[in-house]
Amino acid sequence: xxxxxxxxxxxxxxxxxxxxxxxxxxxxxxxxxxxxxxxxxxxxxxxxxxxxxxxxxxxxxxxxxxxxxxxxxxxxxxxxxxxxxxxxxxxxxxxxxxxxxxxxxxxxxxxxxxxxxxxxxxxxxxxxxxxxxxxxxxxxxxxxxxxxxxxxxxxxxxxxxxxxxxxxxxxxxxxxxxxxxxxxxxxxxxxxxxxxxxxxxxxxxxxxxxxxxxxxxxxxxxxxxxxxxxxxxxxxxxxxxxxxxxxxxxxxxxxxxxxxxxxxxxxxxxxxxxxxxxxxxxxxxxxxxxxxxxxxxxxxxxxxxxxxxxxxxxxxxxxxxxxxxxx
Amino acid sequence: xxxxxxxxxxxxxxxxxxxxxxxxxxxxxxxxxxxxxxxxxxxxxxxxxxxxxxxxxxxxxxxxxxxxxxxxxxxxxxxxxxxxxxxxxxxxxxxxxxxxxxxxxxxxxxxxxxxxxxxxxxxxxxxxxxxxxxxxxxxxxxxxxxxxxxxxxxxxxxxxxxxxxxxxxxxxxxxxxxxxxxxxxxxxxxxxxxxxxxxxxxxxxxxxxxxxxxxxxxxxxxxxxxxxxxxxxxxxxxxxxxxxxxxxxxxxxxxxxxxxxxxxxxxxxxxxxxxxxxxxxxxxxxxxxxxxxxxxxxxxxxxxxxxxxxxxxxxxxxxxxxxxxxx
Numbered sequence: 052x053x054x055x056x057x058x059x060x061x062x063x064x065x066x067x068x069x070x071x072x073x074x075x076x077x078x079x080x081x082x083x084x085x086x087x088x089x090x091x092x093x094x095x096x097x098x099x100x101x102x103x104x105x106x107x108x109x110x111x112x113x114x115x116x117x118x119x120x121x122x123x124x125x126x127x128x129x130x131x132x133x134x135x136x137x138x139x140x141x142x143x144x145x146x147x148x149x150x151x152x153x154x155x156x157x158x159x160x161x162x163x164x165x166x167x168x169x170x171x172x173x174x175x176x177x178x179x180x181x182x183x184x185x186x187x188x189x190x191x192x193x194x195x196x197x198x199x200x201x202x203x204x205x206x207x208x209x210x211x212x213x214x215x216x217x218x219x220x221x222x223x224x225x226x227x228x229x230x231x232x233x234x235x236x237x238x239x240x241x242x243x244x245x246x247x248x249x250x251x252x253x254x255x256x257x258x259x260x261x262x263x264x265x266x267x268x269x270x271x272x273x274x275x276x277x278x279x280x281x282x283x284x285x286x287x288x289x290x291x292x293x294x295x296x297x298x299x300x301x302x303x304x305x306x307x308x309x310x311x312x313x314x315x316x317x318x319x320x321x322x323x324x325x326x327x328x329x330x331x332x333x334x335x336x337x338x339x340x341x342x343x344x345x346x347x348x349x350x351x352x353x354x355x356x357x358x359x360x361x362x363x364x365x366x367x368x369x370x371x372x373x374x375x376x377x378x
Numbered sequence: 379x380x381x382x383x384x385x386x387x388x389x390x391x392x393x394x395x396x397x398x399x400x401x402x403x404x405x406x407x408x409x410x411x412x413x414x415x416x417x418x419x420x421x422x423x424x425x426x427x428x429x430x431x432x433x434x435x436x437x438x439x440x441x442x443x444x445x446x447x448x449x450x451x452x453x454x455x456x457x458x459x460x461x462x463x464x465x466x467x468x469x470x471x472x473x474x475x476x477x478x479x480x481x482x483x484x485x486x487x488x489x490x491x492x493x494x495x496x497x498x499x500x501x502x503x504x505x506x507x508x509x510x511x512x513x514x515x516x517x518x519x520x521x522x523x524x525x526x527x528x529x530x531x532x533x534x535x536x537x538x539x540x541x542x543x544x545x546x547x548x549x550x551x552x553x554x555x556x557x558x559x560x561x562x563x564x565x566x567x568x569x570x571x572x573x574x575x576x577x578x579x580x581x582x583x584x585x586x587x588x589x590x591x592x593x594x595x596x597x598x599x600x601x602x603x604x605x606x607x608x609x610x611x612x613x614x615x616x617x618x619x620x621x622x623x624x625x626x627x628x629x630x631x632x633x634x635x636x637x638x639x640x641x642x643x644x645x646x647x648x649x650x651x652x653x654x655x656x657x658x659x660x661x662x663x664x665x666x667x668x669x670x671x672x673x674x675x676x677x678x679x680x681x682x683x684x685x686x687x688x689x690x691x692x693x694x695x696x697x698x699x700x701x702x703x704x705x
Contacts, residue, residue, distance in 0.1 A: 057567070061565060061567055061568065238388060238603065238635065239566065239600060239603070239604065240384070240388055240607060241388065266596070268599065268631055268634070268635075269593070269596050269598070269599050269600070269628070269631060269666075270599065270600050271596070272595065272596050272597065272600075273566060273596070273597050273599075273600030273601075274600075276565065276566070277566065280567060291668075301596070301671075303668060303671060304595055304596060304671060307595070307671065307672075307675040308565065308595075308675075316698065317695045317698060317699070318695075320668065320672075320694035320695040320698055321694070321695040323668060323694060324692050324693055324694050324695065328692055339596075339666075341630060341647065341650060344628075344630060344631060344634065345634075345647075348634040348635075365651050365655055366651055367647035367648070367650060367651050368644045368645075368647040368648040368651065371643065371644060371647055372644070
């Protein structure tokens with residue numbers, strides 16, 4: 052790695068770098084996707100004004116597995132619901148949805164691109180689910196969509212498994228392969244090494260490499276720009292960093308950093324004032340907190356930290372002990 | 379830089395890395411140094427248990443310039459007040475105080491080391507005040523103290539000025555030269571380059587290089603471990619990241635990262651529960667927030683962000699415009 056070269060400099064900009072706003076999708080994990088149409092429409096307008104390349108509208112989740120009584124429409128992203136927000140999406144911004152391997156009725160719920168305003172399907176899977184992800188990738192490509200593979204929790208995977216996964220995805224028709232730090236456990240030096248590994252396969256098979264970070268150790272932004280500096284070029288972010296647990300790389304940090312003049316920070320600042328502050332005031336909770344640091348540091352799913360906070364516990368030292376007993 | 383090598387690996391530990399807890403000093407900027415003795419004593423015990431190398435007790439500020447009616451005792455660090463907390467400090471942890479060039483009556487207020495439990499004086503100055511800092515360094519060395527030079531706001535200084543400052547400090551008797559990101563405006567790539575520049579002089583003149591980061595762009599921890607990875611070896615941190623504005627590198631993040639088995643995270647977690655949560659509940663405010671990101675991004679002092687928040691304003695987009703008008 053020490054002999055690899057970073058791409059570009061801090062003052063120049065790399066036209067290959069694109070950003071994806073995952074506010075509705077990752078943020079939906081904070082409020083069961085109960086966003087109003089006004090919220091989604093304002094975000095859509097914000098993203099267009101900010102120069103965002105892709106906006107993720109939510110999940111394509113199975114209604115057999117998740118009740119529309121409990122979850123808002125952005126958990127399912129029915130075509131008519133999305134069109135109520137974006138019309139025919141006459142902007143240059145592309146729209147994405149995420150579908151989890153094993154939690155989607157993709158053959159039923161994902162139709163032909165020609166009947167949809169959605170441009171890209173992002174397929175999330177664990178490293179042992181790659182064949183099932185590739186089945187979905189092939190399906191979605193045939194229907195006419197761009198596709199991403201978001202391989203989650205690679206901080207738990209062995210190098211050999213990661214290589215296998217990258218080789219299989221390389222040979223698939225997927226467009227983008229994401230480095231995903233699900234537990235917010237990776238340090239920048241590890242991100243650099245993993246990015247270079249992903250880029251090896253990206254170059255061999257002509258795939259874009261993306262980065263999706265979590266903020267458990269206040270490294271979501273730092274890790275995102277670290278990955279970008281080595282060549283990752285589709286960068287996930289959310290307004291205000293909203294997302295499950297410690298949240299994501301904040302749009303305002305990333306747009307403040309990127310030098311491409313097509314990006315604009317001010318619309319996102321206005322959106323935070325108008326929509327995220329009221330959401331917080333109404334009780335939605337996300338962002339860095341000590342319990343998330345602890346699960347991140349131990350490379351664990353944040354669920355126990357979420358439960359700890361829900362119980363209004365503050366005995367961090369005990370919690371840290373419990374986590375280590377459990378590991 | 380691309381050909382320089384990082385020191386050590388993520389799993390090994392570097393015995394040269396020491397940490398300095400600046401909670402009372404930088405945190406004192408949040409509450410005018412009105413910490414109780416119980417708070418300071420608990421922090422002292424916490425730091426010893428956590429394996430901290432240096433604990434900064436506060437400032438040596440001029441009482442002619444700052445009224446003891448307004449500021450708590452940790453603004454002044456009178457010997458008898460410090461000894462009330464630490465006794466004769468029979469621990470292995472060393473104690474530090476900070477003195478700002480131009481804001482201290484050092485000849486009056488800093489006596490001989492043999493009559494003091496303080497081990498180190500940290501001298502803070504701007505790049506144009508180096509000769510005045512060196513006067514203080516020479517004074518303090520003669521009195522028997524270890525000394526640091528904390529050159530603030532180098533993100534505003536030209537390369538040539540930084541080189542001049544490092545050359546002058548290199549020739550002085552100072553023990554440690556700090557890289558200080560006062561405005562939280564520097565990105566990890568810049569930190570890497572600056573650290574290597576500081577280390578050049580450090581090697582030439584046998585000085586330790588330290589790192590003091592601010593969290594305006596959620597990079598305080600990331601920048602601290604970036605600097606450490608290239609060879610900085612005295613790392614500042616504060617419990618809960620407490621500090622002016624966006625605060626500092628959090629002790630719990632840094633101690634969770636460092637692999638030296640002498641460091642322990644649990645005592646700091648307990649301190650946060652017992653002392654920092656009540657302090658927050660009583661109204662003390664610190665930590666990352668959008669206005670600090672904006673001053674950091676624009677490489678400005680956080681004072682306008684502090685004022686914005688004090689006025690309970692939330693119109694971030696307007697504020698961003700105002701900052702750019704002002705620049």
